[in-house]
Amino acid sequence: MDLYALLSGRMKIAAERNFSFARHTTIGCGGTAEVALYPKNAEELVFLLSLLQKYGAPYCFLGAGANVLPFDGHFEGAVIRFSRMDSLEFDGGTVFAGSGVTGGGLLREARKRRLAGLGFLTGIPMTVGGGVVMNAGVAERHLCDVVCRVVGVEKGKIRSFSVRECEFSEKTSLFQSGIAVTKAVLRASPATAKTCERERDYFREKRKHLPRGRSMGCVFVNPPGYSAGALIDACGFKGMRCGGAVVSDVHANFILSEGATSAEISSLIATVREGVFRKTGILLREEIRRIP
DSSP states (O other): OOHHHHHHHHHOOEEEEEEETGGGSTTOOOOEEEEEEEOSSHHHHHHHHHHHHHTTOOEEEESSSOSEEEOSSEEEEEEEEOTTOOOEEEETTEEEEETTOBHHHHHHHHHHTTEESOGGGTTOOOBHHHHHHHTOBOSSOBGGGTEEEEEEEETTEEEEEETGGGTOBTTBOGGGGSOEEEEEEEEOEEOOHHHHHHHHHHHHHHTTTSOOSBOOSOSBOOOTTSOHHHHHHHTTOTTOEETTEEEOSSOTTOEEESSOOHHHHHHHHHHHHHHHHHHHSOOOOBOSEEEO
16 A cells, blocks of 8 residues: 555645654664654644554654654554644743644743743753653653643544643653644743743753763663662663663663664663663663654
8 A cells, every 4th residue: 555645645744755763763773664744733633543544554653753762674654743733822821832842942932931940841852742742851840740731632533631631650641552642731930031041051951961872862761769770880781782782881771872773772671671670670661662
């Protein structure tokens, strides 16, 4: 089945043949997908998903491409991207952000309006949709702390989710079950320009110690009462390598790609997780998402 011809012709939707996961993810590896599709609103997404399901075509969602590990082969399906869903509106301290709005774009517009409270997202490579799915954040704060409501597509219908219904927890949410996020309503606070700059600079400084190079971000969620990076370091895995994949010697919860394949990265993840469990009895949970 020619998904590109079917979907771009049937819906006049923006589409791209032979989508490269390596070019569109922060880790820079992975194979290709038959087609990438760029719906412009929730209604178009509903129709697109119904058509994919009608023809039995597999699909996956992709935001900014951080915190994901694509596989090396060819995906005979569709990658759905949200970059055209980039509406951004403000009503006082209430922010209405489309799922395709980038973290950087959100913060720039909030600072222009002298709104604080979102600065913890500084430097995190994300879109609003992907950030909601992963409950993105840092030790001090996560998106669940500023989300008022989320709009998404579930079982072919557009619906609104309360914060409680989102089932947020440490680096996860209800939306990892395959519900597509289309919009988030966020809460910010009026502030002075100086306060906004101070907030940005504080979180920018906190990220200075993170490793440079191609990575997915943190690989594992911190277990209750522990730092995943400290556990990996204590078990002696800093610098461990599998082909082009290497555990960072700056922060052990990062795996860097030096021309690695997805298979090499996956193998290194498994080795580290098994090694930490063997030495400590703690089974680390992956923060990253495997796609497709």
